[in-house]
Amino acid sequence: MSGLSVGMLLFLVSVGMSLIFGVTRIVNLAHGAFYMVGAYLMVTLVEFLPDRPWAFWLALLLAPVGVAVLGGVIEVGLLRLIYRRDPLMQLILTFGLILVIGTLVLLVWGPDNKSVPRPEALAGSVKIFGQPFPSYYLLVLVLAPLVAVALWLLFYRTRWGMLVRAATVDREMLGALGVNVAALYTQVFVFGSWLAGFGGALAAPTVAVALGMDGDVLTTAFVVVVIGGLGSFAGSFIGALLVGLLQSFGILIFPAVSIVLLFALMAVVLIVRPWGLLGRPEA
Amino acid sequence: MGVVGAAGSLALSARSWVALVVVALAVAPLVLPSFFLQLLTEIAIIGLFATAFNLLMGFGGMVSFGHAAYFALGAYTAALLVKRAGVPLLAALAAAPLVAAAGALLFGFFIVRLSHTYFAMLSLAFAQIVFTVIFKWKALTGGDDGLLDVWPPSLLKSPAAYYYFTLIVVGLCILALHAIVDSPFGYALKAVRENPRRARYIGIDVRRHQLAAFVISGAFSGVAGSLFAFYNGSVFPDFAYFTKSFEPLVVALLGGVQSFFGPLAGAFGFKILEWLISRQWPVYWPLVLGGIVVVVIVVLPSGFVGLVGGRRWRRQPAVKA
Numbered sequence A: 001m002s003g004l005s006v007g008m009l010l011f012l013v014s015v016g017m018s019l020i021f022g023v024t025r026i027v028n029l030a031h032g033a034f035y036m037v038g039a040y041l042m043v044t045l046v047e048f049l050p051d052r053p054w055a056f057w058l059a060l061l062l063a064p065v066g067v068a069v070l071g072g073v074i075e076v077g078l079l080r081l082i083y084r085r086d087p088l089m090q091l092i093l094t095f096g097l098i099l100v101i102g103t104l105v106l107l108v109w110g111p112d113n114k115s116v117p118r119p120e121a122l123a124g125s126v127k128i129f130g131q132p133f134p135s136y137y138l139l140v141l142v143l144a145p146l147v148a149v150a151l152w153l154l155f156y157r158t159r160w161g162m163l164v165r166a167a168t169v170d171r172e173m174l175g176a177l178g179v180n181v182a183a184l185y186t187q188v189f190v191f192g193s194w195l196a197g198f199g200g201a202l203a204a205p206t207v208a209v210a211l212g213m214d215g216d217v218l219t220t221a222f223v224v225v226v227i228g229g230l231g232s233f234a235g236s237f238i239g240a241l242l243v244g245l246l247q248s249f250g251i252l253i254f255p256a257v258s259i260v261l262l263f264a265l266m267a268v269v270l271i272v273r274p275w276g277l278l279g280r281p282e283a
Numbered sequence B: 001m002g003v004v005g006a007a008g009s010l011a012l013s014a015r016s017w018v019a020l021v022v023v024a025l026a027v028a029p030l031v032l033p034s035f036f037l038q039l040l041t042e043i044a045i046i047g048l049f050a051t052a053f054n055l056l057m058g059f060g061g062m063v064s065f066g067h068a069a070y071f072a073l074g075a076y077t078a079a080l081l082v083k084r085a086g087v088p089l090l091a092a093l094a095a096a097p098l099v100a101a102a103g104a105l106l107f108g109f110f111i112v113r114l115s116h117t118y119f120a121m122l123s124l125a126f127a128q129i130v131f132t133v134i135f136k137w138k139a140l141t142g143g144d145d146g147l148l149d150v151w152p153p154s155l156l157k158s159p160a161a162y163y164y165f166t167l168i169v170v171g172l173c174i175l176a177l178h179a180i181v182d183s184p185f186g187y188a189l190k191a192v193r194e195n196p197r198r199a200r201y202i203g204i205d206v207r208r209h210q211l212a213a214f215v216i217s218g219a220f221s222g223v224a225g226s227l228f229a230f231y232n233g234s235v236f237p238d239f240a241y242f243t244k245s246f247e248p249l250v251v252a253l254l255g256g257v258q259s260f261f262g263p264l265a266g267a268f269g270f271k272i273l274e275w276l277i278s279r280q281w282p283v284y285w286p287l288v289l290g291g292i293v294v295v296v297i298v299v300l301p302s303g304f305v306g307l308v309g310g311r312r313w314r315r316q317p318a319v320k321a
Helices: A002-024 A031-048 A053-077 A087-109 A135-157 A159-169 A171-176 A181-206 A213-228 A233-253 A255-272 B002-013 B015-031 B034-059 B068-084 B089-111 B116-136 B159-182 B184-194 B196-201 B206-232 B242-255 B262-280 B282-299 B303-309
Strands: A125-128 A131-134
Touching: A002 A031, A002 A135, A002 A159, A002 A181, A002 A213, A002 A233, A031 A053, A031 A087, A031 A181, A031 A213, A053 A181, A087 A213, A087 B116, A087 B242, A087 B282, A125 A135, A131 A135, A135 A159, A135 A181, A135 A233, A159 A171, A159 A181, A171 A181, A213 A233, A213 A255, A213 B116, A233 A255, A255 B089, A255 B116, B015 B034, B015 B159, B034 B159, B034 B184, B034 B206, B034 B242, B034 B262, B068 B089, B068 B116, B068 B206, B068 B242, B089 B116, B089 B206, B116 B242, B159 B184, B159 B206, B184 B196, B184 B206, B196 B206, B242 B262, B242 B282, B262 B282
Parallel strands: none
Antiparallel strands: A125 A131
16 A cells, blocks of 8 residues: 555656656656655745644645746756757756755755654544555545546646647647747646656655655656656556555565666566557657 | 767877876876875776766767766676685786676667667666665675775885876776777777668678677776775775766766767866865765756857867767667
C-alpha cells in the first residue's frame, strides 16, 4: 500500500517531466529541484499561515503555484533562448539550474531538515486488512488519481489538451497551422512545474524535507519516465506504479540491491524498447 | 570539415605555447609552495578526465552522463590492488585502465546502440548501477566509508614527486589521445559525428567506431581515476556518483568542446575558480558553478577557448549518431 502511494507521488512528478519533454523536447533535470522547492514552500507556508484547519489546504494550493511561477521565469528567461540549439545543451543547462536552485534553497532555508505536520484530520492511521496505515497516505491515494483523471480530461477532452498532444507529434506543423507554439511551450513548462511543485507539497508531510531530496526524486522520476516512455501520459502512470511497487517490494526482498533493480529495469527497457514501454520511437 | 582543420592547425600554431606551458609546469615546483602543486596535480588529473570525455563529446558527438563510472572503476581497481593484494603502484596503475576499458566495453556495447538523449540516459543508468554496487558491496569496497590509506610508495609521497609523476603520466596520455584524434580512426570518428549515414555509405562501421571511442575514453578516464586515488589517498563511492559525471562535462564545456586542448584549459579555469571561490565562500561554489554553466550555454556556446580563438559553435554540431 505504501508502495502505491509512493508510486502516486512519483506519478505527479514524472508526468510533469514527461509532459515537458513531450512538447518542448527538453529533459528537465531541474524537475527534482522544482519538487524540492514545492516541499520547502510548503514548510514555510504552513509555518506562516495562522494555525487553522484550512491553513494546510491553502498551503497545498499555494506552494505549487509558487513553483509554477519559478518555472515560468526559467522558461521565459533562459530556456526560450536556446530551444533551437543542440538538445544536449538544454540538458546541461537544466543541470546547471539544479546547482543554482539547490544552493539558493540552502541559503534561504538553511541546512537543517524540516518537517511539515500532517493536518489534524489525517494525523492518525487507519486499519486496512488489519494493518495500520497512515491516513495521510489515503489522501495521496485519492488526490493523485484525481489529478490523473483531471489530466486525462484536460489532454483528451479540451482544445488545449489537443494542442499539447499535437505538439508532441509535430511541432512545426502545429506552428504552420497558426498556433502560437512559443506560448504553448511556456504554458506547458509552467504546468509541468506546477505538477512537480504539487508532488513536492503533497509529499512534504510524509518525508523529511531536506537538501538532496531533489536528486533522489529526480533519478527515480527519470527512471519512471524512461520506462514508461518520454512524453507518454499513460506511460508515466504505469511506470510510476511499477517503480513505486518495485521499490517497496525490492526493499523487503533484496534490501541491498533495490536501487540496482531499478536501474537494471531501466537499462533493460532502454535496450529492448529505447523509447519506453508506451513511448513513440524517435522520428 | 572546419572543425578538423581547426583542431589540426591549433596543434601546429600552438606548438610554442605547448612548449612554454611544459617548461612552466616543469619549473613550477621550484617556485610554488606545495599547496599549488597539489592544485596543479588536481588540474592535470581532471584535465585528463575531461580530455578523455571530450574524445566522445567533441570528436565523436556522443555525450555520456555516466563517465564517473569509468573514473571510479579505475580508482577502485588501483586502490584495491595496492591495498588488498599488495601489488606495486605501477602495476596497479596499468591495471586500472584495463578494468575501466572492460567496463566501458560491457556497457558501451549497449549504450552505442542508442542515440542522442537516450545514449546519455543509458550511460547514466549504468553509472548509477556501478555507484550502487560500490556503495553496497561493503566487504570489497568498504561501502560508504570508502578505502582509506591508499598512498603511493614513499618515493612519490611528497607533493612535488607526485606532481611530476602525475604530469608525466597525464602528458603521455594526452599525447596518446592526440595521436588517436589525429589518426585515420580519429578522422573516421569525426565523419561519424558529422553524418553517420554518409559515413556508413563510405564503408565505416559506425557502431564499431563509436564503441571503440567509448572504450578508449573509458580507459583514459580510468587512468585519471587511478591517479586521483593515490593523490587523494582514499577512494569513495562518490567517485561514481552522477554529480561526478558532470564534472568533465562542465570542464570540457568551459574550455570548449571543439578543440582538443579546450578541456585542459577548462580544467585550469575550473580548478582555479573553485579554489578562489570555495576558499572564501564554500557555500556559493555550486551556485557559481551552476551560474557559469547557464551563462556559458546561453552566451558563450563555444567555451572560453572559443572566445579567444573567435570560432563559433556551429549549428547542428556533434550529436548525430
